[in-house]
Amino acid sequence: MAPTGPFKLVTVNTAPDRAKRLIGRVVEDVKDQYTIIHAANAASIDEVRKTVEEHQPNVLFTASMWTPEESQQIIAIAKEIVPGLKTFSLPQGLQVERGPDAVVEYIKENLPALLG
16 A cells, blocks of 8 residues: 655754754654655744745644643644644643653654644
């Protein structure tokens, strides 16, 4: 069966290199099931509107450095621009408490529900 997608992903992460690295691992691990293109990263809440307008993603991830309130704000901004956007927020502190492998696993566990 062919992979589902392509899905155009924007991440919101204050550490763009880490976002690119972690999403790269996820993309590689799930490539048999999903085609995911990491289009861009917004490094701050202020960059979200411009980044989403420019790239028109189908999926947006907020990283674990954001509080739940900040994640909600980011998602609200993004959905104003792309109303049907699929969004996913990593639990606050996941990267710090459990490391990058836990982040990759958490995303992979939740992808079927998100992209299915």
